Amino acid sequence: MRPFLLSALLALPATAQEAAPLPISLPSSLPPDVAEAILARPDRFADMAADLIHGHGTGGTISPATIETAIALDRAFYRTRALRPFHESDLDGDGTLTPAELAARAATLSPPGRARLMRDATAADADADGTLTPAELAPYAQAQVARALRPLDEGLMRAAAAFDADADGLTALTEITRALRTLSPAD
Ligand SMILES: [Ca+2]
Ligand SMILES: [Ca+2]
The missing domain is CATH 1.10.238 (Recoverin; domain 1)
Known part of the structure; x- marks a missing residue:
């Protein structure tokens, strides 16, 4: 299932995704290698994001500037x-x-x-x-x-900012977990 989802994600531009909804909701702004890593191990990304937000964020959210500080x-x-x-x-x-x-x-x-x-x-x-x-x-x-600290590791930390679904400048952990949940329809 995941290879299909990945190829679908990488093949379609954002506008095409909107026109033909797919069972994925990874932010289209993610670099391909970062999106691939998240799709390969969404659980690991969720753990990393939780550590990042709990360790460095405020009130269960984190800003891009705070991610850079981390x-x-x-x-x-x-x-x-x-x-x-x-x-x-x-x-x-x-x-x-x-x-x-x-x-x-x-x-x-x-x-x-x-x-x-x-x-x-x-x-x-x-x-x-x-x-x-x-x-x-x-x-x-x-x-x-x-x-x-590989570039991909830093890319995964920065990826948290791309999950700011309501565009308030802060990424809440719930925004990430909600998006990741759509990656595993069987759950
Ligand atoms: Ca000396
Ligand atoms: Ca020397």
């Missing part, structure tokens, strides 16, 4: 997580990690922790000179963010 908070979390081992190694706090600083920190870690620190340091050391500069750490952290 995405930025996620990015900051992963950026901080990527940099924490290096900050812990920056003994003189100058933002640059020398081989001696990395070795001093590594000596305090368990063998797996040491291996991880050195592996991460190698990955971050773009010019392979053994020293990690702020200019190397920033893109390294961004790359880790991109690995942890």
Whole structure:
């Protein structure tokens, strides 16, 4: 059933959907890869949307601006997580990690922790000179963010805004659950 619904959704422009109603009500503004992901796992999208709205929204609703804030908070979390081992190694706090600083920190870690620190340091050391500069750490952290938070993940978070059925600028969780319910006529 779902492959048919998906192909129907992707094949028809919004006006055609209005002319010939289909048993789907995903917002037509959704990017195709995002719509496909929602159709593939509507339950997972519903869980994500509930967490997003309960965690960041107000009164059971969320605005596009607040969704962007939630995405930025996620990015900051992963950026901080990527940099924490290096900050812990920056003994003189100058933002640059020398081989001696990395070795001093590594000596305090368990063998797996040491291996991880050195592996991460190698990955971050773009010019392979053994020293990690702020200019190397920033893109390294961004790359880790991109690995942890894929564009599709962010697309799914932004998709919540497209379910604003009454166009009041806020998406209520009930607007999402009501729309998703139409995806599973058997329920
Ligand atoms: Ca330093
Ligand atoms: Ca370097």
